[in-house]
Amino acid sequence: MYGKSLLLSVVLLPGIALAGHAEDDWPEPVKEYYTGQVLFDRLELTRTSDEENLAVWDMMAWYGGNYHRVVFKSEGQNIQDDGAPTDLESAELLYSYLVSPFWSFQAGVGTRGELSSDSSMENYAVVSMMGLAPYWFEMDNSLMINEEGDIQFVSETEYEWQLTQTSYLQPRVELTANLTDSDEYQRQSGLSNIRVGLRYRHEISREFAPYVGVYWSSALGNTADHIKSIGQDTTETGFVLGARIWF
Incomplete structure (x- = not known):
C-alpha cells in the first residue's frame, strides 16, 4: 500500500458505470470482462542516515472483474x-x-520475515480497506493477526499533487500500531512507528x-523506549532514487 491514483481509478471506478443500471432485466451496456495489472509503486535505492544502502520494493498485482478480484501485495528491502x-x-x-465506487474490502493471508533457510516466517491473516478518502487521499488500512494472536494495524496514506x-509531488505517511505485545517478534504494544516521505x-x-525523494522515520512509544x-x-532519515512502473 499506494501513489496509486491511476491504479485506484482502474480498481475502483468501474463500479460507477454499473451503479446507474436502472432495471434488473435491462441488458448491460458493457459486458463484464476480466483483466489485470502489475504495479511497482516503489522500486528504489535508498541511502540512509546510517550510511546504509537499501534496495526497496513495494508492489501490487491484481486480476479479476469489476467487483471480485484476486490481489497480491508485497513489500521488502535488502541492505546492500x-x-x-x-x-x-x-x-x-x-x-x-x-x-463502493471508491473503496474495496480485502481479506486474505500473508507472511513476513527474513528470506533465509534458517529463519521462521511469521504467518498472519489480514483484512484491509483500500480506496480514496475525501479530497483524493489514497489510503490502505490493514489489520493483521498472526498465529499467536498478536494484532497489528498499519495505515498508509498518499496524496498526489499534480x-x-x-x-507530481507526492507526500506519503505510514503509521504502525501494535495492539498487543509480542515477545517472539519483539514488538511492544502501542503506536510503534511513523514514516513520512516526499x-x-x-x-x-x-x-x-x-522519482527522487526523502523520508524521515521514527519509533514511537514503548517501541522507542525499547530501542533506546x-x-x-x-x-532515521534517507534519500531515495527510484521508479514507478506498471504494466
Whole structure:
C-alpha cells in the first residue's frame, strides 16, 4: 500500500458505470470482462542516515472483474553488501470486493520475515480497506493477526499533487500500531512507528516514471523506549532514487 491514483481509478471506478443500471432485466451496456495489472509503486535505492544502502520494493498485482478480484501485495528491502538476508516486510494474497465506487474490502493471508533457510516466517491473516478518502487521499488500512494472536494495524496514506501534465509531488505517511505485545517478534504494544516521505516523480511514459525523494522515520512509544534501552537510534532519515512502473 499506494501513489496509486491511476491504479485506484482502474480498481475502483468501474463500479460507477454499473451503479446507474436502472432495471434488473435491462441488458448491460458493457459486458463484464476480466483483466489485470502489475504495479511497482516503489522500486528504489535508498541511502540512509546510517550510511546504509537499501534496495526497496513495494508492489501490487491484481486480476479479476469489476467487483471480485484476486490481489497480491508485497513489500521488502535488502541492505546492500552486508551479507544479511532480504527482509520480506509482507507478502499477501487477498480477495478484493468493491463495496463502493471508491473503496474495496480485502481479506486474505500473508507472511513476513527474513528470506533465509534458517529463519521462521511469521504467518498472519489480514483484512484491509483500500480506496480514496475525501479530497483524493489514497489510503490502505490493514489489520493483521498472526498465529499467536498478536494484532497489528498499519495505515498508509498518499496524496498526489499534480505540478504539470507529467510531473507530481507526492507526500506519503505510514503509521504502525501494535495492539498487543509480542515477545517472539519483539514488538511492544502501542503506536510503534511513523514514516513520512516526499517524492517528486516525472513520467517518461504513463508506464514508467522515475522519482527522487526523502523520508524521515521514527519509533514511537514503548517501541522507542525499547530501542533506546539497547543503545540504538530511534529516528532515521534517507534519500531515495527510484521508479514507478506498471504494466
